[in-house]
Structure formats: structure tokens, C-alpha cells
Amino acid sequence: MTSAANPATGGRTGGDLAGRRVTVAGIGVSGVSAARALARLGAHVTVVDGSDGEPQRARAAELAADGAAARLGADATSTLPEGTELVVTSPGWRPDSPLFAAAEAAGAEVIGDVELAWRLRGPGAAPWLAVTGTNGKTSTVRMLAAMLDAAGLRTEAVGNIGTPLVDVVLADEAPGATPHDVLAVELSSYQLHYAPGVRAHSAAVLNLAPDHLDWHGSMAAYAAAKGRIFEGNEVACVYNVADPATEALVREADVVEGCRAVGFTLGAPAPGQLGVVEGLLVDRAFVADPRREARELAEVADLVPPAPHMVANALAAAALARAFGVAPAAVRDGLRAFRPEPHRIAHVADVGGVGFVDDSKATNPHATLASLTAYPSVVWIAGGLAKGADFDELLAASADRLRGVVLLGADRALIADALARHAPEVPVVELTRTDTGAMADAVREASGLARPGDTVLLAPACASWDMFANYGERGDLFAAAVRELAADRDDGPRAGRG
Template identity: 50%
Template sequence: MLPRAGDLVVVTGGGVSGLAVLKYLVGIGATVLVTADRVAPTLPADLRDAVRSVADLPAPPAGTTLLVTSPGFRPTTPILVAATAAGVEVIGEIELAWRVDRASVRPRDWLVVTGTNGKTTTVGMLESILRADGQVATACGNVGWPALEAVMADPRQETIAAELSSFQLHYAPSVRPAVGLLLNLVEDHLDWYGGSMQAYGADKARALTGAVAIAVVDDPGAAALLSASPAPRKVEVTAGPPPVGGLGVLDGYLFDDAYGAGPLLPAAEIRPAGVHNVTNALSAAAMALASGVSGTAVAQGLRDFLPGAHRNVQIAEVDGVAYVDDSKATNPHAAAASLASYARVVWIAGGQLKGASIDDLVLAIADRLVGVVLIGVDAPIIAAALSRHAPNVPRMDVTGNDDGVMTEVVGAAATMAAPGDVVLLAPAAASLDMFASYAARGAAFAAAVAWLETRS
């Protein structure tokens, strides 16, 4: 059910998606109250007179008909617990966008991308393919702009291509995408889920409840959830030969055996490089083909795709050593994909592990390491894993929590590297203990490499 004029609606969180919700609610004439867990959200001028802003609201006021929450608020947050106990429905911005779209004259197909890693690259590839097909389509959700803005946009978005996190899916119980994709499922955000992989997986699996479910079956977690999916059609994606009715690589080409497109384009043309990005491209292709896009448009869109920053991008080569920024590798699984791309690596690692285990990663890449530089709050956990599984690899610990630390980090890495080696920022951890974002961490790395170039 959609909110109506006069309804009292509480919004928790005044970030990007929260502001989109507030503007929609004010536009329909709802009575709106916004809250946050520390201070009252600061609102733009056009909303200040129409929205009441308060801090640390413990429960929704009497008469509240709906609570729309930011995905950052855990279900155990007191106001959400109180709302549920009072019988007030709790949803997220994605669910609201879905309901608005379903109530429109011409609801769109939703193509939903989720997974622990690779979501942004894949939805970017999908966006590029849809545009090559001549569609007005811009990726939304956890990237770009809120889904609610995409649904309300003029010119009209012809397809809703959405990257959704597990948090967003948790608060979107009604969403049934025309095509849903699960790239992988590995440990991440376990702090949000109370340590439960089952709960984390259950939220990711919501992407596979529509008409077509797609998953990268090279990943055991994704393969298991695809097998259990209620979708009428299930499509497997693999980096190996294409399965019957699926997509894979055949004779060096991305190949479709699901929709009759056959060979699409050479795997060597996929950027960024790496096996994981080949499966990302195959996954985006599968989604587009399932929605009726031609194989020709798929190939053109993948060729046109421009990779985002901080995703396995070489910054420079200094004295024969390549310096590569994969700051987007914010968990061990993402770091593993990047580390596997290089034979000899000086690894810059550390930050917030968010409850994820690091041992399997260290064990898998130990023979590639020529040195490690550790940073961040969970550096001791990574150091312990290195002591167990790579005790002979030289290691340096750099303390501090400001951008200037990265100059010391890069300098330390340079002393360990020889010509032909790669110094790789693939932290396997989140950045917020030291930096404003993974992008800020990557920018600090690039600045430090630029400093190193001036000294060579």
C-alpha cells in the first residue's frame, strides 16, 4: 500500500535515499517526520518547512501509518523494533520505489543485481548494454541515484537497472524483479546480521524471486541459492564452458546458450581484466538477453563500458613496479579476485573486516606474496593469519589514521618490490576507520604513488 495525503510517515535517515523519500512524501501531501540516531538530520531549504527533523526518536508517534528506513539502520534499532511492535509497517526506499512503479500506468521491468562483490561493475555493464540497445536507462539503487528518483524521472527510464545491497533487499519484501542476478555470496556485513550467514544469504536470495533468476555457479553460495530459487526460469553463468541453457566462455568468446545469441565477443576484450570481470560481463549479458536485448547490442554495450575508479586500475609504473588501485576490494573475497590476477604482489591490506575471516584468503595467495604492508584497525587479525600461513613473507605495519599515512605505506611497499612486481592496494576490508570512503582511500593511494614518482 502506498502512503496518501495526510498520512503520518516517519523516515529514518536523511542521506541520499532518505532525501528522495522525503521529497516524494512532501510532494503527495503526507505529514513527514525524519529522525537519525545521533543528531537531527540537516535538511535542504526546500524541505525545512515541510518536514519535522528530530534526533534519536525512540518510537514512531501515535497515528504513524508507515516507517521508511535507511538501509543502514539494523532491524534491531530501537525505533524499528518499536514500530514493528506497534503494527507500523517498516519498508525501505527500494520497496517504496517498487510500489510507486507498480501503481503507475506502465510499470517497468526491474533488472536487479546483487552479490557480495562485483555489483557496481556488473550493473554498469548492464547500463551500457541497455543504452547500446537504444534505451533510456541509468543504473540506480546502491549506485548512481536512488531507485525512487529513477522511477519518477523525466525523461522516463524504460528499464529499472538496480544494484541492491542485502540491506536494501531486507527492507524490500515485495520486490519481484523481471530478472534477478546473484553474483556471489561470501562473508561480509556479518556485524549487521549478528554473525549469521544464513540471514545474509536469505536477503540476497530475494533478488532471485522473480521471473528469471541468474547466478554465477562458480560460486558455491550463489549456486545453492539459485538451485533453491522459486523462479520459473533459472540461468547459470560460469567462467568455464557454457552449460546447457546458460552462459560461459567457448573458444575464447563469451557465449550464450540460453537465448540463442551464440558467441558475443572475445573474453580478452572485457575490461577491467580478470576472470571475475568475465563472469560479471556474462552476467550482465544474461540479464540483458533475458529482457529481450539483442546479442549485437550486448556486445556493443560491453565494448563501450568504461570501468569505474578504484577497481583493479593501474595507477602508474615506477622503476619497473606497477602500482594498482583496487580500493573497492572491501572484503576478502573481492581482494582474492584481484590478488589472483598477479604472480608477484606486495599487498597493502587492512581496515575494518566487519567480522569476515581472513585465513582462507591468506592461505590461497601466500605463494604470490613478496611482501605485505598492513594498515587499519584490524591489521592485527591479518598479521596473525600471515603468521600462520605465510610466516616467511616480509611484513610491515604502518600505524595512523589519516590520509598522510598512505605516503608511508607506499614508501614501505616500494622497498619490498622488485621490477616486474605489483604493489596492490586490495585491502580486503572497509575503509571507514581511516578514510571517508573506499574512494578516498584509493585517492590517497594515487596521491602517494604520484609522490613516489617524483622521488624516483
Template identity: 60%
Template sequence: MSAPLDPSYEPFGGVRDLTHRDADWSGLRVLVVGLGVSGFAAADALLERGAVVSVVSPDTNDAIADRARILEVLGARVVAGEPLADAAPVNTDLVVTSPGVPPTNPLLVACADAGIPVWGEVELAWRMRSREGAAPWLTVTGTNGKTTCVTMLESILQTAGLRATAAGNVGLPILEAVLHPEPYDVLAVELSTFQLHWSRSISAHSAVCLNVAPDHVDWHGSYDEYRRMKGRIYEHAQVACVYNVQDPQTEQLVRDADVVEGCRAVGFTLGLPARSMVGVVEDVLADRAFVEQRQTSAAELCEVSDLAVDGAAPAPHYVADALAAAALARSFGVAPAAVRDGLRAYHPQPHRVQAVATFDDVRYVDDSKATNPPAARASLTAYDHVVWVGGGQLKGADVDDLVREVAPRLRGAVLIGVDQQQIADALARHAPDVPVRQLASTDTEVMDDVLREAHALAQPGDVVLLAPAAASKDMFPSYEARGDAFAAAVRRLAEGAAGSST
């Protein structure tokens, strides 16, 4: 269905010409879809520039209601809590959609059929940069590790004395960062495939795709399309396309990208770096990409021990994230000493391989952010003996390969969530001797039972690891809430253990 046109409609002349914040946005008729943080920021920025803004949100809650009231005072028309229509309002010039709305949504399909441009908030942010002197973007995507990499990069850039922040899919909403009254020197931008799908114009200074594995196939329609959207991070890159040597798919995405003439391909590897790579040489992170004599020498960036987390040696995927962050920083001219100091100063984000407690000689680790099998694999293979806490919404993912690979490390498994039986069946096939405890309760208080079962299975020196390999919303509002529940249950168990020993 096409969006209807009023006979007196005069199209806004030049959506394509809206390439910077000082362009003439006044009179542009915009439909903003979604009223989360990014939708609010988009509507606010457009209203400030004189656009005529309508906002629709199928969801409603207290936060959305507050945002709606503010936007209505500013002049927007807001409809929240009603299903999305299957056509845009009459005479709409532009749709700005939130990343969670899939392209198959009837409203967005109708807009495409009617020839109405659809942007995401990231595309809008790129087009609202200053005409001159805008902060360059260093962009990061990947199935796993995005937030760790981009916040490592933020730490490095700030340590180098640059005014920098992490933005996009983490940290500041990208529009707030772009329009900040005190301009940034550079932005570390995390981008999901949801955001990349709606982006066309971004020309990053340098970009990295950390890895690609099946995820969000339900949103994208196929793995090939999901992978293609990951590759969009490299389009129009100016200085460096950083890829993962251990994941050849990422190198192919670089080969397929249309980049600015002179942009280089730079690999990162956990092995010895060849020319135009960063890698590891005898426990030293080394740069053979951004040094003048890279044919015969390398610059020392830091030691692997500088990446220790809570005194423990870093997992391989954590080292890989650090190498990718270092490569992006080096592409921007950051000195090796600042890379080292920034990585030393970095503290991992919550719920990402986060140590919670150690008692009875057993470590308890929260990696609730491991919401798909590849992320869980990275955590599980970092430890020799693990009691695995897993389960939730698998989103159609297959866990057979994961279970087959990690089976020798498993001391036991405690499973929760709607798709736990799929994991239990895989364990029965590939790890029949591993004791499995299944908990049917969907009450969030089930974590106390989870920890009691896990504690009973663990032996001295083991790790009890929450690495669900699944999304959380069958039981918890978010992966953060799931991790918080795990950590709180660990602390209660530790207090009980301490009390029984006195």
C-alpha cells in the first residue's frame, strides 16, 4: 500500500541535499517511528531545525509518556500505545525509524513502495554533523565483542588526550554526541546490523567488523542478509578497514566494500602479525600496520598481562577486542604508549565475563551478555573446568556445535528458560556423562535455585559461568537484569556459606 498524497502536496525539495546540520531542514515533514532514547533524540533534533514532526510508537510506558509530553510541547504530533499504521501520513517526506523495527514491517514496506526515504537515527546523525570540522567516526560492529571493543577504544582515545566518547549502540545516543555543544575530537561508534540496515551515507575514518556468526536471522530474513549488513560498516571507509584474520568472512566483507581510494585493509590476529596487521608476539601486542618500517619491525603496544581482568589472564576474545581497538586508534594516529595506558586503565563493561565472587575455591563469573552460541563459546573455552549456567531464548540458533566443542570442559550444566530443552538434548547427544539440572520455573527468583545446583556440581578450582547462549526476555527484562539476578544470588550463596562456617 502506498502512502496517499494530498492533491495540493508540494514535495520537499531535496532530502538528498540534507547532508549537514546547517542545511535547510525547515518544513521537512518527518514521521519518526519509535519513542525510545534514539527516537526521542531524532524527533527533538528535527523539531529544533524547523521540521514538521509526527511520532508513532506501538509501545507505551512511563518513560515513553514523559518523552511524548515533551515532544508535544515542542510541537510534535505524538501517538503512542497504538499499533503502527500500514501507511505513512499524507505528504510525508521522510521516515526516521528506530533500529528495532524490521524492514518487513508493513509501514516501512508501504513507505518504500511510495518512494519515501527511510533513515535510521544513525543515518540522520551522520547528516546532522557540522559542514566543516565534524568529529571523525571510528566504527565497530560484529556479532560479539562490539561494546568491549568500542569502550576499550574510548579509553585509549581519552588517554591520548582526545575529547572522545563511545556512542551509537552503547554510551551516548549518536545524535546527542554529534550535536553536543562542546564538539568531540573523535567518536567511537558501535553499530548493530539493525542500525546499519538503515544507513547509507556514513563514511567512517576507519571501521572494524570483529566477527560474523548467525544471529538476528529472524529480523534480517537470512544469514546472508545479516552478514551483508555487517559488511556495510566498511562502505566509504577512508583510512583503514580492520578485519579479523581468524574470521575470513570479515576479510571478504572488506574485499566486497566500496571504500575511499587509498583505504587500507588491516588485519588483527591472535598469532604473529604479518605486514599490515596487529597481533601477538611472545605475549606482546604488536603493530606491523601503522609503523614506517613494517616490513622489518613492529611497535610494541602493550603486554597481554596489561589486559588482566580482576587479576585473571584475559580470555582470547578479550585480547582480540583489544587488538581491534588498538588498530582503530593507531589508524587515527594515537601513539603506542597511549594505547598501552588506555588498555591498562580500561575496566570491562558489566555482565561481560565479570567476576562476581570466589568462595569454597570456586569462581563465579557473569557473562549474561553472551546472548548467542558464539559468544557463549568464547566464554566457555576460556576456562578448563566449568559449571555452565545456560538457557533462555535461542532465537532459532543451533547449539549442537557449541555443546560439541565445549563438552570436555563441562563439569555440569544448569539450564533455565524457554528453550532449555534444546540445550539439554544437545548435551545428551554430545556430553552424555555431564550432569544436567533443568529448572522449569520462569520466576526470576529461580537464580537462587540455579546457584545452589551449580555450587553442588562445582569442584575446587572450577568456574560457575553464566553464559546463556540465549536472549533473556522469556524471563527477564534484559540481559542486564539476568546478570544482576545471577550476581545477587551468588552473593546470597556466599553469605550463607560464610555463615555456616562460623
């Protein structure tokens, strides 16, 4: 970790944008937000998107009212609109997109909507406490926002979740506005790739595991994108003691003089770390004498659920909150107020002595391993789009917990092959059905494999887009199937007694 002068001032560039020709890549939520803001700041805006369906046309019509043009369809993204000086991209656009090659040839800068938001910040704007990682970002950011709120600070969870950052920044800059004191910002690897100028007050990398390699091209490129979150940090770079790759990113970062490396661990913390001692979350970093002093922050029992990966997320959030000066009592109160988002290790029901848990948000092997290790005996429902992931490490670490496995989705054979190598004795049911009704079949098959005391766990280790609109729909269908199973089990005995 090297120290440098802080280039963190955003420097409002609204005036610089007036009259410039800007192309916005993508007409989704972040693209519409960026296009509308740019048009209102006086830029000549053209939005391009490869889709030309009814939703895209409706958004284009709305943007036209703000003075932004739109080009839709397959040909719209192959060439750069004439005269483009700046491209603002939505997060999911790949770096090798033809549009960006054309921008490079034309000498036009390519940035993301997060970078745009950063550049639109005025003097005295709310500092950012930023979080990234392969898994746990959303839970950690929402925990952090809850802690900041408990401390009486005006805050919001933003970035990769919630309100687009551009909208939040411009709302804070509006005449008569009551601006935020601090923002809890979730940043994905996609967003960080296109955000070279962002400089956080403090930031955390929760973990690093192979994910989105089809987009980034390599694990090294993926890690480098994540590591950008530490650049220019002012107070603390928070890393996971159990994941040396996150500490390596801290060591490589160029930060403000005096910025500290702060670790979090599920074990007893060393000086300069946060950790767990006898069921308590304790701080040995933000105390007067870290070598001799530890401050109690909360109890593990304050967390719902108190699964190990949720405890790790809580410690990371606490480290960022403490870096911003939040008192221990507010950390505790924030954790007590926090409830996970849907589809994150959510208990759906108990049916016949078997627990059914929805962790549809576990879209990669790393997230799924955290779920599997939370339960001693599991019937696992998995499969979908692998996104270039490998499942051997996951199965090697969790095979002894598997009672049975039900596989569905486009890349289920990859998981089946890994099971054959690492858990050949575990019964596996493969479903070939490819419509959304497959989830009800999966729940019934899993129920048949389970025994009282087991957990049927939907933690697919894959993306959902091959069969479902998103991981939310996948989880909703799982929960609906579980409720139907419970109703069937209740109906049977009643009918027999009649």
C-alpha cells in the first residue's frame, strides 16, 4: 500500500458537458439516468442499445422529451454516432464491444455511470464508503447504511443497488436540497472497470473468487477491476483476513498518506483488525490502543441469520462505519435493525421436518459454498448459466454435507461432472425440462431425497437467465413450489381422517 496525494475531489463538470456530444451505451435504468442528467446539463446526447423492443422504445420516447436522441436495434451499437466526444456506458457492456473500439479510434473517452456521478459531485459532496467483492456486497452495504442511519447520519445505500448514483448526486447538488452526510456505495467489477477516477473515504473488498470471467477475460483482470476500489482511499482499506487476495489488493493500492489497512476475521482479531471473540463482534482497529484494547460492537446473535458469511459481512460493514467515526452502539443498533434482502439464505418453510431455504442470489460457486457450509446435511438444488465458472473446488469442500443433488439448467452437466469426481456416492437427479415449471419438479425431487433434519437448499452456483427472468423469479418460484408442497402434505392427512 503506497501513499499519494488525494485526487479525490470530484470537481463538478456540468458546465464542461454543455454543448458536448455524448453517447450513452444502454437504455436500461442506469443508461436512462445518465442520459437524462447529461441532456439537462446541456450535452447533445444519443443513447444506443442493441434491443428494439417495446420497453426500449418507451424509454426512448421518454428521453426524447428531455432532448436525448436514441438509436435502437442490432446496427445501433456497431458504429459510434458522428462527433461523439465522450461515451458513458452502462455497467454490463463488455470492454471489447465494437462501440468502444470505435470510440478509441475516434479519441473519445469511455467512462461508466458511476464515474460520471463522481465527476458531477460538487465541493463538499457526501463522501463514499464503498464495498465490492465477489459475494456479499448488497448485504454489507445495507448493513452499513443501517449503522450510519442508527448514528443519525443522512445516508442511502446506492450504486449497484437502489437509486442510480447520478440521480443521488444531482439531487444533493440541487438548490435547497438537504444533502446526504455519507453514501454507502455498492460497486460491481463492471462498474469499477469503467470508474478510474473514483476515490472513496474508505472501501472494502469482501472476497475474491472466479466470477464474470467471460466478461473480464481472466482472473487477473477481474481482480484488478475490484482493486480499483482502494485507489485514493483516505482513511481505511478493509480486507478479508481469510482471503489473502484481498489483502494483496490493499498492498498494491495507491492511497492517501495515513490510510490504514484494516482486516476482518471470523476468528479472534489481531491489533488493527475486527473479529469475533466468544460470540461477540469486537474492534481492535478503531480504538486508542489496538494492542491492549478491544471494543465490543455487537453480538453474533444480533444478526439474522447468524450464518458465518453474514457475520463476515457485518464485520466489514462495521469496519467502514467505524472508519467514519460511528460509535459502537450505532453499529449494534444497525445490525439489529438489518434484515437481508429476499433470496439471500431465506428460510421459506419446514415441511415434514425438512427445512427449505432460498438462496437464489448465490449465482456463483463462492457464494454457494458459503450457503452449503451453513447447514450440516443438504439436498442441493443447483444449475443454470455457469458464466465460465469451475465447480471442483466447491464440491471438494462441501461433498460431505450433501444428502442429494437436483440439477437443472443449461450448464448442469458441468456440476454433474464435478459431482462424479468429488461425490460419486451422492444421488443426483438431472432435470431436462427447460421452462420455469422445472422449479416445481426440482422441489418435489429434492423433497423425495431429503430426510427429517435435512435442508433443501436452492443455491444454484449459476446465473438464472437461461430459464428465468432473474434470480428473483427463480427464488419466487422455489418458494411457491415449497408452499404448494406444504399444502399437499397438510391436505393428505385431513382427507384420510374424513
